[in-house]
Amino acid sequence: MLDVDAKRLCEQVHSSASGLCECLSAHADVPSILARFWTLEDMTLQLVAAASDAPREVFLAMHAAYPCLLVDVERAIQPVNDRPVTGRAAIRSSSIHIRTLLLRLSDLERTHPSAGLT
Numbered sequence: 001m002l003d004v005d006a007k008r009l010c011e012q013v014h015s016s017a018s019g020l021c022e023c024l025s026a027h028a029d030v031p032s033i034l035a036r037f038w039t040l041e042d043m044t045l046q047l048v049a050a051a052s053d054a055p056r057e058v059f060l061a062m063h064a065a066y067p068c069l070l071v072d073v074e075r076a077i078q079p080v081n082d083r084p085v086t087g088r089a090a091i092r093s094s095s096i097h098i099r100t101l102l103l104r105l106s107d108l109e110r111t112h113p114s115a116g117l118t
Helices: 003-025 030-053 055-065 069-082 089-111
Strands: none
Touching: 003 030, 003 055, 003 069, 030 055, 030 069, 030 089, 055 089, 069 089
């Protein structure tokens, strides 16, 4: 994997998280919120897959361009827990899956010695 791809994935995750924040603060309708959640979920899943294949490249790119990416994603999905929309099963399911993916990324970063960031 090239650094450009890792940077692009990090940028897409960051952009998806920002888009979700904007959507939530605009009090968008449930289908719009769900679409943003699914986009963030998909981008985060792609980042996990890339980090599994090339952890060094992904974590170097992430720390260089978006050092708080995992925290930013967590912050983006947090408001849904405080809103009545939380009861929507698909949004809740996506939120849970994104959190699981964030944990996986943290585990990969912590346990992979070739990431070179410890």
